[in-house]
Amino acid sequence: MMPGLIAVYLLFGAVLLAGTTQESSSWHKLFSRLRKRGYIHLDDASRLRRIGTSFIPNINEIDPNATFIEDVEGYPHELLLEILKKEGAIHNDIFGVESEFEEHRIARRNSHRETPLCPSITKRVFPKAALSKDGQWKYVVNTKEDYIQGVDVEICGHFETCSLSSSFPSGYTTKCQQKYAYRKLLSLGKKRKTMMDDFKMPSCCACLVEGPHHR
Numbered sequence: 485m486m487p488g489l490i491a492v493y494l495l496f497g498a499v500l501l502a503g504t505t506q507e508s509s510s511w512h513k514l515f516s517r518l519r520k521r522g523y524i525h526l527d528d529a530s531r532l533r534r535i536g537t538s539f540i541p542n543i544n545e546i547d548p549n550a551t552f553i554e555d556v557e558g559y560p561h562e563l564l565l566e567i568l569k570k571e572g573a574i575h576n577d578i579f580g581v582e583s584e585f586e587e588h589r590i591a592r593r594n595s596h597r598e599t600p601l602c603p604s605i606t607k608r609v610f611p612k613a614a615l616s617k618d619g620q621w622k623y624v625v626n627t628k629e630d631y632i633q634g635v636d637v638e639i640c641g642h643f644e645t646c647s648l649s650s651s652f653p654s655g656y657t658t659k660c661q662q663k664y665a666y667r668k669l670l671s672l673g674k675k676r677k678t679m680m681d682d683f684k685m686p687s688c689c690a691c692l693v694e695g696p697h698h699r
Contacts, residue, residue, distance in 0.1 A: 602660035603641030
């Protein structure tokens with residue numbers, strides 16, 4: 485059999501193996517062996533990695549309570565641009581920022597007479613990876629080349645006792661608690677396509693009050 489034809493069969497087998505449940509170890513071992521034997525060159529290996537990848541962010545060493553990340557190592561920037569170019573202008577109406585949402589929050593906090601029970605930070609973020617409603621981390625489209633998705637979030641300043649706790653009746657305890665809301669964002673799905681999904685984002689910081697009967 486001709487060497488070129490052998491390489492084709494080997495490449496095809498490698499792609500099939502990439503879709504199995506033992507993808508991680510078997511996949512890397514296989515194309516490493518094929519490269520050493522001269523059947524696969526570096527360009528081929530790069531293409532195979534793109535074919536075999538499941539497009540799931542590699543999230544390590546972050547706050548266990550985090551639900552989004554703005555800077556992700558290995559973010560598939562070029563791949564997303566390629567996909568969005570092919571898909572055309574069908575998603576143009578979803579890109580931008582939540583300006584009305586932000587104005588509402590600013591107006592709500594402009595009163596100097598109010599004393600917040602829990603300090604919080606309100607800011608606009610552009611997540612590149614986020615936790616979906618199914619509990620899966622996914623890449624979010626935020627390439628900064630006309631494809632941006634800004635979300636306004638409110639994050640608790642601390643998770644300790646609420647302010648003015650001394651005003652509560654005896655026996656009651658308080659603590660600040662992060663609340664979340666789901667936001668629809670365009671993300672990278674399977675088979676090199678984008679898809680809308682609901683992502684868990686910090687929405688406000690609430691004061692949780694517990695009476696003696698809850699302990």
